[in-house]
Amino acid sequence: MRLLLHICCGPCATYPAKVLREAGHDIHGFFYNPNIHPLAEHKSRLDSVKKFLETTGIPSTIRDEYDIEEYFRRVVYRENNRCSACYHLRLEKAARVAVGCGFDAFTTSLLVSPYQKHDLIREIGRNIGMECGIEFYYEDFRPGWSQTREISREMGLYRQRYCGCIYSEKERRSRENGETFEKNGP
16 A cells, blocks of 8 residues: 655654555655744654655655644634644644545554544544545554664664653643642643
8 A cells, every 4th residue: 555654753753664665565654744843853753754755765745834824723722632633733634635646545643542542543644634635544453562762762863752742831831840730730
């Protein structure tokens, strides 16, 4: 199957790409993550994805514009549901690219993280797939979570400490400072 793999970051792509290739899928990477904040973090993650793709020889489409305004348009005043809006934004872009380039299906490396909302990702992906006329390929890659860390260390990939959005960065900083907060995201 020709499969477009939305890549949220280099480390998270390692295990899904390995598994999908071993299963005989022809994969093509796709980077579009306007949720990542600040710009320096976006650049670090993009550089890591490029290094991963180059090292593994996976062809790719990179949307490297810093489209944070679109992300904020989707989540402002919806902070309690921000993950849904964020998943929708990125998966919709992936589906449209997949359709436009003649892929059989699309999926996402988000599915490797135990910190992401899998049921929500699967539901959004399938709904977008139906709207766009392309299959959303769901596979639970979480059993390979520890391998992503090992592989990314071996490859020297940048490994981040939060999902990417400004809200999760605030939550991470609050935890580090021993502050309590109301958790809204993953």
